[in-house]
Amino acid sequence: MRHNRRLRWAAIPIAAALAFVLAGCTEAQLHGFLPGFQAGQPPVTNHTERVSGLWVTSWIVLLVVGVIVWGLVIWAVIVYRRRIGQTGLPAQLRYNMPIEIFYTIVPLILVLGFFAFTARDQEAIEQPYANPDIKIHVLAKQWAWDFNYVNENVYDPGIQAQPSDKSSQPGAVEESKIPTLYLPENKTVTIQLDSRDVIHSFWVPAMLYKKDVIPGKTNYMYFSTTSRTGTFVGKCAELCGEYHSAMLFNLKIVPQSEYDAHIQSLRDKGYEGQLGIEYDRNNNLPGTTPPKVNQ
Numbered sequence: 001m002r003h004n005r006r007l008r009w010a011a012i013p014i015a016a017a018l019a020f021v022l023a024g025c026t027e028a029q030l031h032g033f034l035p036g037f038q039a040g041q042p043p044v045t046n047h048t049e050r051v052s053g054l055w056v057t058s059w060i061v062l063l064v065v066g067v068i069v070w071g072l073v074i075w076a077v078i079v080y081r082r083r084i085g086q087t088g089l090p091a092q093l094r095y096n097m098p099i100e101i102f103y104t105i106v107p108l109i110l111v112l113g114f115f116a117f118t119a120r121d122q123e124a125i126e127q128p129y130a131n132p133d134i135k136i137h138v139l140a141k142q143w144a145w146d147f148n149y150v151n152e153n154v155y156d157p158g159i160q161a162q163p164s165d166k167s168s169q170p171g172a173v174e175e176s177k178i179p180t181l182y183l184p185e186n187k188t189v190t191i192q193l194d195s196r197d198v199i200h201s202f203w204v205p206a207m208l209y210k211k212d213v214i215p216g217k218t219n220y221m222y223f224s225t226t227s228r229t230g231t232f233v234g235k236c237a238e239l240c241g242e243y244h245s246a247m248l249f250n251l252k253i254v255p256q257s258e259y260d261a262h263i264q265s266l267r268d269k270g271y272e273g274q275l276g277i278e279y280d281r282n283n284n285l286p287g288t289t290p291p292k293v294n295q
Contacts, residue, residue: 042228052208125209129188139195140202153274160246161248185229189223192219198241232252233251234251
């Protein structure tokens with residue numbers, strides 16, 4: 001009884017210290033320094049915080065396990081070290097059943113726990129929308145992205161990142177020529193992903209979410225944009241050939257009026273209809289346009 005009371009009193013200052021430390025954390029620290037979070041702003045999508053929570057919680061559990069393991073190792077090294085004057089081997093134990101059961105059950109619980117929480121979050125993230133507000137068909141190609149705005153029946157052909165002649169920094173690219181996917185804020189979105197040639201991967205780091213784009217197999221992404229507007233960098237996350245590093249794009253979340261203006265600008269350029277899945281490496285040179293279908 002007295003032992004339990006001591007533990008209770010010891011837990012109070014530990015909990016208070018932990019709360020004090022966490023209260024002083026910045027937005028980035030609370031989310032494990034992952035991209036996509038900014039003080040005073042909501043996350044980029046409705047799934048971003050869920051992914052961050054899984055990541056941070058996993059690291060906390062693993063750090064606790066690591067501290068316990070290293071503590072036991074250091075304790076054993078100090079307590080059972082060879083003293084001056086000691087010779088021979090210490091007493092050898094064949095086995096210790098309680099400890100072996102403990103070492104078996106605890107890792108099993110950890111693995112099952114990680115699996116359960118991952119499966120729960122994956123099911124939520126991969127849940128399709130019956131009637132999404134926005135449907136986008138993304139076509140990956142070596143080495144750029146084409147965007148079909150399905151609801152509006154317009155498209156936006158992309159070219160690979162072009163070197164900048166105006167910047168003295170090595171590797172700088174022309175930002176205005178990078179393919180940009182526009183999405184309105186506070187909308188449910190379904191993105192269909194297809195590849196024209198090899199395996200690519202559609203990745204927006206700020207979303208904490210990426211999906212492989214595989215030839216012959218259609219993948220999907222489902223998420224809702226939030227009230228946070230801005231431009232977020234994207235890239236191919238799968239080594240896909242010589243100019244893989246130039247396979248860049250931007251995701252731009254904007255108010256509905258700006259989204260409508262962008263759709264109208266595509267119509268004004270004559271980009272009506274939908275681009276097809278036909279093979280089209282095209283080298284993505286400036287001025288090239290893939291064939292159109294379903295005019």
